[in-house]
Amino acid sequence: MSDDLKIAVIGAGGKMGMRVSANLQRTNWNVVYTEKSPAGIERNKEQGRAIISNEEAVPDADVVIFAVPDVALHAVTGEVVPLMREGSMVLTLDPAAAYANQLFMRKGLTYVVAHPTHPSVFLERTTPEEWADTFGGIAAPQNAIAAMFTESDTWQPIAEKIIATMYGPVIKVYWTSVHDLAVLEPTLNETIGCMIGQFLKDVMDYAVEVTDMDEDTVKAMFYGHIYIALTNALRGSNPFSDACLLAMDYGRQAIIKEDWKRIFDDKDLDIVVAKMLKLDHIER
Numbered sequence: 541m542s543d544d545l546k547i548a549v550i551g552a553g554g555k556m557g558m559r560v561s562a563n564l565q566r567t568n569w570n571v572v573y574t575e576k577s578p579a580g581i582e583r584n585k586e587q588g589r590a591i592i593s594n595e596e597a598v599p600d601a602d603v604v605i606f607a608v609p610d611v612a613l614h615a616v617t618g619e620v621v622p623l624m625r626e627g628s629m630v631l632t633l634d635p636a637a638a639y640a641n642q643l644f645m646r647k648g649l650t651y652v653v654a655h656p657t658h659p660s661v662f663l664e665r666t667t668p669e670e671w672a673d674t675f676g677g678i679a680a681p682q683n684a685i686a687a688m689f690t691e692s693d694t695w696q697p698i699a700e701k702i703i704a705t706m707y708g709p710v711i712k713v714y715w716t717s718v719h720d721l722a723v724l725e726p727t728l729n730e731t732i733g734c735m736i737g738q739f740l741k742d743v744m745d746y747a748v749e750v751t752d753m754d755e756d757t758v759k760a761m762f763y764g765h766i767y768i769a770l771t772n773a774l775r776g777s778n779p780f781s782d783a784c785l786l787a788m789d790y791g792r793q794a795i796i797k798e799d800w801k802r803i804f805d806d807k808d809l810d811i812v813v814a815k816m817l818k819l820d821h822i823e824r
């Protein structure tokens with residue numbers, strides 16, 4: 541069956557739609573594409589992909605990939621899932637909507653969610669193409685984390701093949717629960733990781749503002765230190781110096797709230813997912 545699949549990509553002209561479609565287009569699977577926006581339709585045409593309607597694409601598809609924004613998943617799965625054939629698979633690209641019970645659920649279908657990890661900051665990139673591929677899905681290997689929202693032993697290995705292909709090159713597809721995938725994304729990745737990444741930029745800009753140094757000077761010092769901080773902390777490659785440890789303690793006390801671990805509580809996860817999906821609250 542996995543050699544002879546029909547896959548429909550809904551939202552093929554969006555950011556993820558363009559990425560996963562480019563990889564799926566190169567397979568022997570029968571892949572069809574749908575898209576609503578004129579700009580998205582044009583982007584697909586430029587890549588040699590014809591856009592058809594959801595009504596044409598979905599009824600005989602084995603797998604339907606929803607590459608639509610999370611805030612639209614409730615409405616779009618409500619439109620599209622009733623068109624799907626019995627026994628087929630829904631594949632979404634982020635856990636938020638599944639976690640918040642926003643997907644239109646239908647008995648007899650299998651629901652899987654898979655998120656790319658992006659290539660590791662420690663990936664040994666040996667080609668210009670790997671170096672340029674910061675997001676992943678083109679040249680730099682990454683991983684993917686997947687969860688079965690409804691269990692299916694039949695679909696799991698097929699889903700893994702599709703996930704590894706659409707996010708390829710992929711080193712490994714890890715499996716977890718929808719809840720734990722939501723702890724990774726948004727909590728670990730966005731609430732914390734992306735926030736700290738942007739915070740590093742904000743503090744660098746502020747250092748330029750309050751000193752006589754230009755941005756190049758500040759960057760020269762800071763970028764090297766960001767890397768050594770990551771390798772020391774995450775890989776244990778060098779110990780932090782004794783004086784550095786004291787400064788780190790001072791910084792943590794000045795900036796980090798004592799109760800930071802609460803963002804791992806389900807109550808907090810519900811709040812951030814509700815904000816992301818523009819909901820009043822999450823019903824689980």
Ligand SMILES: NC(=O)c1ccc[n+]([C@@H]2O[C@H](COP(=O)([O-])OP(=O)(O)OC[C@H]3O[C@@H](n4cnc5c(N)ncnc54)[C@H](O)[C@@H]3O)[C@@H](O)[C@H]2O)c1
Pocket residue numbers: 550551552553554555556557574575576577580594606607608609610612616619632633634655656
């Ligand atoms: N953008 C990222 O960096 C990223 C990374 C990982 C996962 N994701 C996930 O991928 C999914 C898509 O996000 P995105 O950022 O690519 O969104 P996007 O807004 O870039 O694209 C969504 C596309 O869906 C189209 N669309 C909307 N309703 C449609 C319908 N009924 N039929 C056909 N097409 C329709 C829109 O026209 C648009 O082109 C989300 O679940 C998101 O969480 C995004």
